Amino acid sequence: MELTQNYQWNKTNYVGILKSFLIWTFTLAVCLLVVGFPLIVIMATIGVLSVVILQSVLPMSAVLLVASSIIGLNLLAVIIGAVILTFKGIHPQDVTWLRWLHGQARPLHTSVYAACPLTCEIDQ
16 A cells, blocks of 8 residues: 555556557557558568569578568557657547547538428428
């Protein structure tokens, strides 16, 4: 009891930190796949060229080495980005362009149906 009061472990919200980290990981992975598609094409091109070059040196494991390196570097970039954003205290709820993530849509216009002038004033 005294140990937790001295170090104030009970004031740290570990579930909130974990939740923020997981949401950032998901968000950054989706953004890498959707927005970073040209980057993925460039990485695939560089990967194919490096496989062709490494094939003479490592005939059996060149494809495995290059593919695991590309996937590992992408995962590492996403996780490091999520860790940095989490420990800076930036929560996904605070970011304005993440409305799609927590269901807050801002429609550009409201829909008007053709039958509305005929049926909108009918009480049931």
